Amino acid sequence: MNQDIFSADKTFSLEVFPPKKDDDFASAFSVLDEMGALSPDFISVTYGAGGSRAGKTIEIASYIENTLHIPAIAHVTCVGSTKESVSQVAEALKQHGISHILALRGDRPKDMTDEQFEAREFEHATDLISFLRRDDFFHFAGACYPEKHFDAFSMETDLRHLKTKQDAGAEYLISQLFFDNDYFYTFMDRAISKGITIPVSAGIMPITSPRQIGTTVTLSGSSIPKQFADLIARYGDNAEDMRKAGIDYAARQIRDLQDNGVKHIHLYSMNKPKVTAEILQAIKDVIA
Numbered sequence: 001m002n003q004d005i006f007s008a009d010k011t012f013s014l015e016v017f018p019p020k021k022d023d024d025f026a027s028a029f030s031v032l033d034e035m036g037a038l039s040p041d042f043i044s045v046t047y048g049a050g051g052s053r054a055g056k057t058i059e060i061a062s063y064i065e066n067t068l069h070i071p072a073i074a075h076v077t078c079v080g081s082t083k084e085s086v087s088q089v090a091e092a093l094k095q096h097g098i099s100h101i102l103a104l105r106g107d108r109p110k111d112m113t114d115e116q117f118e119a120r121e122f123e124h125a126t127d128l129i130s131f132l133r134r135d136d137f138f139h140f141a142g143a144c145y146p147e148k149h150f151d152a153f154s155m156e157t158d159l160r161h162l163k164t165k166q167d168a169g170a171e172y173l174i175s176q177l178f179f180d181n182d183y184f185y186t187f188m189d190r191a192i193s194k195g196i197t198i199p200v201s202a203g204i205m206p207i208t209s210p211r212q213i214g215t216t217v218t219l220s221g222s223s224i225p226k227q228f229a230d231l232i233a234r235y236g237d238n239a240e241d242m243r244k245a246g247i248d249y250a251a252r253q254i255r256d257l258q259d260n261g262v263k264h265i266h267l268y269s270m271n272k273p274k275v276t277a278e279i280l281q282a283i284k285d286v287i288a
């Protein structure tokens, strides 16, 4: 299925991750079946840090593409990879008919020595796109950061690098998750003024358990607006109430984005089909 998902006027997509343990694969496929039944425009599949377990990303993406017949995007990181290993991954993706790649730098793996880091073959996501686009089978998306990437000196430099990513061949961008839509609106105004013309999908993550706050939120570096902090303070001790409040918050974020003309939404599903279905139910009038 080599359809042009990156040029669609409107997209509602999901991110899933491969199970951490091989034993969980059987249940992973039933989760994917439930996700597929929600008919997203595409499903993206994360890649283990440093390229570990790349085969699992390919296996999950292949199931989405070839069994569920929903376009799959395989995330591929490059920081710990060689040109040879990246070529092998690309070849495997091609064999499975997966033509969409979210090209990422990734974060430096903990076990990577300074020597290995200095000798790395890819520095930035843009280098990965430039390397892989020699094969015109592939289409590339890239990541962007409404609150700036943590390595970037300023939003100005981050946006300049984003423009380079677009010039290198990225056709679509997926944003880091955010909880305050104003960051996204400001980012979009600035990105457009710097010449970003490709679609940008707004990354939304429903926070349905207090545990998620500590892990995901800290990792993403996203700001917590007061309204959201109040919600955590009020419901954080009660699992069911927190779940409902988290779904409601994400649905309200999406409604507001749609009201403000944002046409592309990417939901970080955390492999939770029921939460995803409840969000879709809550916003069905605006994403139809």
Ligand code: FAD
Residues within 6 Å of the ligand: 045, 046, 047, 048, 049, 050, 075, 076, 077, 103, 104, 105, 106, 107, 123, 124, 125, 126, 143, 144, 149, 150, 151, 152, 153, 157, 158, 159, 161, 162, 164, 165, 174, 175, 176, 177, 203
């Ligand atoms: P880059 O685009 O390379 O940018 C990284 C930094 O380098 C930025 O500060 C940028 O301004 C700067 N930069 C970029 N280009 C240049 C240049 N030419 N010259 C100088 N500086 C430059 N990680 C995983 O391990 N697996 C995943 O599956 C995964 N999925 C993700 C999905 C999304 C939607 C997002 C937003 C992030 C994801 N990540 C994932 C995390 C990502 O790998 C990290 O955020 C990483 O630190 C940066 O990756 P990048 O592709 O944005 O890097």
